[in-house]
Amino acid sequence: MEETRQANSTKLEIFTFGRFLVKRGDKALSEDANRSYKLWELFKYLVTNRGKCILPEVIFENLWPDKDYNDSKRALRTLVYRLRLLLDKDSTSNNNCIMFSHGGYIWRPDSEAWLDLDEIEDLYKKAQEVRDSNPTEAMKVYKEAITLYKGDFLPESSYSEWVIPTRNHFQHLYIKCVNELLELLEEQSLYSEIVDICESVFIVEPYEEDFHLYYMEALVKEKKVKQARSHYEYITAALYRELGVKPSPEMREIYRVMHSNGDNVEYDLTSIQESLGEKKEDQKAFICDADVFRYIYKLERRRLERSGQSVFLALLTIGNSDYGVPPKPVLKDATEKLLHVLQETLRKGDTITQWNDAQILLMLPGLTLEQGDSVLARIQKNFKKYYNLGEIVIRSKIEPVIPL
Known part of the structure; x- marks a missing residue:
């Protein structure tokens, strides 16, 4: 691909992924894009809609809807003329890239220009054709395709509605290319290559979970369990912070695999997955280690600044009627029973941790203070209803989590 383009040094080359660039040989024609803004917006629009014949009125409506032209056809004819002069300068071909047909303008189907949009489509089709037989x-063709994708389609025009369908299409195509390449590499047990590929695609698509799963699985296969755990901590925190999503079942499974490959686990966000237990517990409140609870608490404080959603912190203390601490066997029994009541009483999305031997912390999102008080009263009622522990008393306090 690269050799062919170099051999045709006078061919017009158009790059649209990650940044917009038009060049002929070593000369970048789009360097003065800011000074020729209308020309290049028209160029981008025609390239995006290549294969379609577009009327002048439609072009103006999509590109410059706030402008009022008395003669839109004449104004567009002038822009196209200037654009042709710019594009065809130093060209050895007599074919203009833009032609007029049936009252509208169209990107010439037989244009000799090289376009990364067409190239990545062709490479994907070629890879699929030979995937089973060769x-x-x-894998080689897939790698060529994903190398072309440097980022979003026309990022400098990301707020233009006409860009969105094409941008989404090629983002999905890129993800398919990467996933199919990683699948082939996994079938061949080429784990070091999977690691290299993933580290490069994270720059372009940092939150695509499948890529991270392939990456961590490959690290485990390469006996780099510590690196896999570190990455797990990073990506689960990032997904929660940026997108507000908790680890999927697949993420939890790779955590268990990593945990089984070593004796030591640091108490951080990864411990959440270990605490979830059986799948049926997914529908109940989440019980976690105190360090994990602290970590989630910090994330919630940061999220409060953006979401505005109320989150309450509640403290339950197990004691005697005279405010003393019960004997250890009694305290342990009371704690286990209270945790059971909490899981049965609280909602999915609420978080529970045993803070110390006699205290339990709750994080209750999306409530008012009155609703929080009602929750605590219901906990007290359910505990007394199901368990008769004599002099054991559950004391509770609640207050809102304060944003950072």
Whole structure:
């Protein structure tokens, strides 16, 4: 691909992923894009809608809806003329890239220009054609395709509605290319290559969970369990912070695999997955280690600044009627029973941790103070209803979590 383009040094080359660039040979024609803003916006629009014949009125409506032109056809004809002069300068071909047909303008179907949009489509089709018969060749072609994708389609025009469908299409195509390449590499047990590929695609698509799963699984296969755990901590925190999503079942499974490959686990966000237990517990409140609770608490404080959603922190203290601490066997029994009541009483999304031998902390999102008081009263009622522990008393306090 690169050799062919270099051999045609006078061919117009158009790059649209990650940044917009039009060049012929070593000369970048789009360097003065700010000074020729209208020309290049028209160029981008025609390239995006290549294969379509577009009327002048439609072009103006999509590109400059706030402008009022008495003669839109004449104004557009002038822009196209200037654009042709700019594009065809130093060209050895007599074919203009833009032609007029049936009252509208169209990007010439037989244009000799090289376009990364068309190239990545062609490479994906080629890879699929040879995938079953020649996986080695398919992997090579997939790699060429994903190398072309440097980021979002026309990022400097991301707020233009006409860009969105094409941008989404190629983002999905890129994700398919990467996933299919990683699948082939996994079938060939090429784990070090999976690691290299993933580290490069994280720059472009940092929150695509499948890529991170392939990456961590490959690290485990390469006996780099510590690195896999570190990455797990990073990506689960990032997904929660940026997107507000908790680890999927697949993420929890890779955590268990990593945990089984070593004796030591630091108490951080990864411990959440270990505490979840059986799948049926997914529908109940989440019990976690105190360090994990502290970590989630910090994330919630940061999220409060953006979401505005109320979150309450509640403290339950197990004691005697005279405010003393019960004997250890009694305290342990009371704690286990209270945790059971909490899981049965609280909602999915609420978080529970045993803070110390005699105290339990709760994080209750999306409530008012009155609703929080009602929750605590219901906990007290359910505990007394199901368990008769004599002089054991549950004392509770609640207050809102304060944003950072």
